[in-house]
Amino acid sequence: MITVEHLTKRYGDFTAVNNLSFEIEEGHVYGFLGPNGAGKSTTMNIMTGCLSATEGRVRIGGYDIFEEPDKAKRLMGYLPEQPPLYMNETPVEYLKFVGEAKGLKGRELAEQIEKVISQTKLEDVRNRLISKLSKGYRQRVGIAQALLGNPKVIILDEPTVGLDPLQIIEIRDLIGQLGQEHTVILSSHILSEVQAICEKVLIIAKGKLVAFDKPENLEKLLMASNTVSFIAEAKTDEIDEILKGMWVAADWQMKDMGNGSTCVEVQIEQGEASNLCRSIFFAFAKEGKALLELTSKKANLEDVFIELTESDIAERGLTESVLEVTEMEEKEIKEQKTVEKIIIKEEEYKMDGTEESGVEDK
Ligand code: ADP
Ligand code: MG
Numbered sequence: 001m002i003t004v005e006h007l008t009k010r011y012g013d014f015t016a017v018n019n020l021s022f023e024i025e026e027g028h029v030y031g032f033l034g035p036n037g038a039g040k041s042t043t044m045n046i047m048t049g050c051l052s053a054t055e056g057r058v059r060i061g062g063y064d065i066f067e068e069p070d071k072a073k074r075l076m077g078y079l080p081e082q083p084p085l086y087m088n089e090t091p092v093e094y095l096k097f098v099g100e101a102k103g104l105k106g107r108e109l110a111e112q113i114e115k116v117i118s119q120t121k122l123e124d125v126r127n128r129l130i131s132k133l134s135k136g137y138r139q140r141v142g143i144a145q146a147l148l149g150n151p152k153v154i155i156l157d158e159p160t161v162g163l164d165p166l167q168i169i170e171i172r173d174l175i176g177q178l179g180q181e182h183t184v185i186l187s188s189h190i191l192s193e194v195q196a197i198c199e200k201v202l203i204i205a206k207g208k209l210v211a212f213d214k215p216e217n218l219e220k221l222l223m224a225s226n227t228v229s230f231i232a233e234a235k236t237d238e239i240d241e242i243l244k245g246m247w248v249a250a251d252w253q254m255k256d257m258g259n260g261s262t263c264v265e266v267q268i269e270q271g272e273a274s275n276l277c278r279s280i281f282f283a284f285a286k287e288g289k290a291l292l293e294l295t296s297k298k299a300n301l302e303d304v305f306i307e308l309t310e311s312d313i314a315e316r317g318l319t320e321s322v323l324e325v326t327e328m329e330e331k332e333i334k335e336q337k338t339v340e341k342i343i344i345k346e347e348e349y350k351m352d353g354t355e356e357s358g359v360e361d362k
Pocket of ligand 2: 040041042081157158
């Protein structure tokens with residue numbers, strides 16, 4: 001539905017969007033996630049034909065946004081970060097204005113306005129001045145104008161920013177409903193938000209794509225997704241001995257807690273946590289060492305986000321090889337604990353021609 005190829009936007013020496021490539025398929029809800037200043041709005045403005053690009057190509061339903069902007073734009077509805085609402089108009093007047101600008105008229109325009117008003121639940125305020133509406137209602141007016149003309153793709157730039165929790169829930173529900181009929185792309189710097197509504201997430205940092213996957217797979221890419229931690233009444237060298245005897249491939253860190261006990265964190269593969277907990281329990285019992293605590297921790301998208309945007313992958317961007325890996329079988333993803341490690345492994349592989357798996361086959 002949408003193809004973005006090597007998109008770059010520079011402002012003087014500053015590169016706001018850096019060689020971004022991705023594809024959006026029809027009929028899904030996509031999340032465009034990244035910290036402030038990552039380049040989300042810039043990318044969305046270029047994709048919707050509101051801003052020129054320095055380099056690269058964007059095609060919407062086969063139409064090039066720079067070469068055939070009218071045809072491409074007809075397929076999209078856009079809610080910019082700061083929608084240009086006219087405060088002295090009512091929602092109906094404003095929607096009429098936008099609808100006409102989109103080429104709608106007469107009965108079709110009237111029907112479309114009624115449809116989007118009902119979709120965005122604006123009935124109660126339809127004839128009130130926009131200046132008198134709450135931020136939540138104004139946001140709905142913004143979404144309503146994006147829906148006019150029934151475009152295939154709806155692009156929403158931070159649609160829940162500045163809303164109160166109740167309004168956020170309402171807008172999220174609305175987005176979920178829109179996702180049943182449209183391809184939806186929404187940007188957000190809030191992880192739980194994209195986790196809750198999006199089927200696929202693009203993470204960008206410093207203008208580069210650092211991850212593109214399902215929320216659940218992004219979690220799998222992360223080391224902390226697989227942490228078992230425990231406190232044992234044992235010294236560090238004793239713990240080393242026990243762990244080496246049972247879990248050869250995992251990495252672990254230890255911290256001496258004083259008073260003869262040690263805190264240990266073990267990194268393992270997704271889904272292995274309960275097995276590892278069981279093994280640790282019996283191995284330490286066998287050695288007569290007491291476990292004072294034993295817990296496993298699963299990462300959420302927040303951890304992935306921090307890991308990806310703070311790592312130097314953000315400096316380099318997501319390489320082709322990582323893109324391929326994220327699309328690989330889940331089994332293969334499981335063998336890699338972090339994107340960082342995937343890259344290192346690829347390099348090792350190229351260097352000596354053999355892949356050294358750090359994880360023992362099970
Ligand atoms: P996001 O929406 O992810 O917060 P933006 O796309 O708005 O990020 O901005 C990306 C970067 O580009 C930011 O560092 C921002 O300061 C910069 N930027 C955006 N617009 C301009 C502009 N017109 N001139 C110079 N720099 C800009
Ligand atoms: Mg923005």
